[in-house]
Amino acid sequence: MKFFIDTANIAEIKEAHALGVLDGVTTNPSLVSKEGVDFHDRLKEITSQVSVESVSAEVIAADAEGMIREGKELAAIAPNITVKVPLTMDGLKAVRTFSESGIKTNVTLIFSANQALLAARAGATYVSPFVGRLDDIGHDGMEVVETISQMFITHGIETEIIAASVRHPQHVTDAALRGAHIATVPFKVIEQLTKHPLTDIGIEKFLADWNKTNS
Ligand code: E4P
Numbered sequence: 258m259k260f261f262i263d264t265a266n267i268a269e270i271k272e273a274h275a276l277g278v279l280d281g282v283t284t285n286p287s288l289v290s291k292e293g294v295d296f297h298d299r300l301k302e303i304t305s306q307v308s309v310e311s312v313s314a315e316v317i318a319a320d321a322e323g324m325i326r327e328g329k330e331l332a333a334i335a336p337n338i339t340v341k342v343p344l345t346m347d348g349l350k351a352v353r354t355f356s357e358s359g360i361k362t363n364v365t366l367i368f369s370a371n372q373a374l375l376a377a378r379a380g381a382t383y384v385s386p387f388v389g390r391l392d393d394i395g396h397d398g399m400e401v402v403e404t405i406s407q408m409f410i411t412h413g414i415e416t417e418i419i420a421a422s423v424r425h426p427q428h429v430t431d432a433a434l435r436g437a438h439i440a441t442v443p444f445k446v447i448e449q450l451t452k453h454p455l456t457d458i459g460i461e462k463f464l465a466d467w468n469k470t471n472s
Contacts, residue, residue: 356380389422406436
């Protein structure tokens with residue numbers, strides 16, 4: 258399973274990239290707004306400073322025509338820009354157009370396996386089921402990931418599944434076990450993934466033992 262980072266913060270993106278585990282970046286309007294920067298400028302900054310498979314940039318328009326116009330502008334920023342489109346009827350029409358023009362898409366705000374199946378059939382490069390938001394309302398987000406994975410395997414669908422709305426390390430483990438190709442993870446969770454108390458205790462003990470004879 259690949260790792261994307263779910264942020265528009267340039268320092269976090271550079272730090273995660275330096276770890277050598279980063280394959281992509283996902284942004285959304287809320288994440289960009291938190292940064293208080295121009296969206297296009299930030300995308301230029303991200304795509305010029307880190308080399309990754311995909312940088313998702315979301316359209317704001319609700320109609321297919323507007324999505325296509327915005328998406329084409331976003332895709333022109335860099336070859337690895339992936340246009341993020343919400344799963345709506347208009348979104349599907351836009352995804353089909355992007356797919357026919359060779360523009361990569363990430364269909365977002367997916368909460369059911371059938372939504373993912375439709376997105377894939379429209380030509381989506383990636384689908385993003387939001388596991389955390391499903392868990393928040395008492396559903397099992399990872400069950401949706403697993404059902405999508407089984408559907409895609411059964412029908413030989415190449416669209417990749419991004420486990421999104423990841424809130425904690427257990428989501429990452431479960432995403433890997435239940436068939437997600439990618440998890441898009443906030444920086445805080447990437448940091449948590451590196452941590453284990455026994456690692457810290459082990460380092461302290463090795464150092465203390467070393468210092469007994471080498472100081
Ligand atoms: C993914 O592409 C979305 O940006 C993100 O994972 C949403 O996460 P949230 O539910 O924590 O806002």
